[in-house]
Amino acid sequence: xxEKYIKDSGHSPLKWFFLAVFTALFILDLWLVVAGRIQLLDxxxxxxxxxxxDNILTMIFRLITxxxxxxxxxxxCVLIIILPGRMKIGLPVALxxxxxxxxxxxxxxxxxxxxxxxxxxxxxxxxxxxxxLGYSFPSGHANTSLIFWVALMVLVGRHLILQDNxxxxxxxxxxxxxxxxxIGLSRLYLGVHYPSDVFGGWMLGGALLITFFALYDxxxxxxxxxxxxxxxxxxxxxxxxxxxRWRKPAKKRAPKAMIKFPKKHSPxxx
Numbered sequence: 001x002x003e004k005y006i007k008d009s010g011h012s013p014l015k016w017f018f019l020a021v022f023t024a025l026f027i028l029d030l031w032l033v034v035a036g037r038i039q040l041l042d043x044x045x046x047x048x049x050x051x052x053x054d055n056i057l058t059m060i061f062r063l064i065t066x067x068x069x070x071x072x073x074x075x076x077c078v079l080i081i082i083l084p085g086r087m088k089i090g091l092p093v094a095l096x097x098x099x100x101x102x103x104x105x106x107x108x109x110x111x112x113x114x115x116x117x118x119x120x121x122x123x124x125x126x127x128x129x130x131x132x133l134g135y136s137f138p139s140g141h142a143n144t145s146l147i148f149w150v151a152l153m154v155l156v157g158r159h160l161i162l163q164d165n166x167x168x169x170x171x172x173x174x175x176x177x178x179x180x181x182x183i184g185l186s187r188l189y190l191g192v193h194y195p196s197d198v199f200g201g202w203m204l205g206g207a208l209l210i211t212f213f214a215l216y217d218x219x220x221x222x223x224x225x226x227x228x229x230x231x232x233x234x235x236x237x238x239x240x241x242x243x244x245r246w247r248k249p250a251k252k253r254a255p256k257a258m259i260k261f262p263k264k265h266s267p268x269x270x
Contacts, residue, residue, distance in 0.1 A: 068141035120191035142184035142201030
């Protein structure tokens with residue numbers, strides 16, 4: 001199962017299908033926002049979130065949304081760059097996150113959509129580090145957190161699968177994906193974004209992620225790249241015990257020095 005999973009992952013043409021879907025949905029959402037044809041639906045969905053407000057949920061979502069703040073993401077990127085394996089995981093994730101944040105900022109300034117009314121906000125006009133929340137579309141929290149957490153999820157998941165630890169990889173991916181979704185939903189609960197803002201941030205982030213990983217799998221230096229190479233796994237034994245020994249080969253012994261005979265006393269000349 002591990003071998004089949006590896007061969008089927010990262011090389012599927014479905015990624016281009018999803019890239020087209022994410023891009024098309026983002027363009028459609030962008031057009032609806034600019035044309036003002038989604039405002040009624042946005043207000044209706046926000047009303048559902050406002051009706052579900054509770055003191056405990058408010059405290060939880062305030063904590064969750066902090067993990068998607070600009071300052072928090074910068075700190076997390078610096079942290080994963082400092083940690084071991086930074087060239088394989090930390091630096092690629094930080095670059096993807098930084099470029100994604102720059103792209104969504106361009107769209108946000110170009111669209112310049114005002115945020116929902118401040119009477120429904122559960123946080124101030126600036127985040128906890130004093131950064132201005134800016135315009136509304138697309139949601140920076142939804143876009144940036146999706147890119148950061150999903151990119152981290154993919155690379156760490158690949159590493160765990162290459163270590164034959166698929167269960168941990170699946171659990172990690174579920175947790176990270178749920179966390180990225182919750183950060184986006186927290187923006188609706190706190191009243192600082194419209195649903196179309198969050199949806200647009202997710203679609204833009206998904207399209208950028210697929211593009212980033214297509215570049216990563218082809219152009220990132222091979223010695224620092226965590227990817228599934230089918231030809232390398234064709235030699236992987238199917239027996240679990242043999243696979244474990246194959247994955248962790250014993251240290252090679254130093255070759256014995258060759259015996260050199262003088263030319264005049266070669267053992268091959270009689």
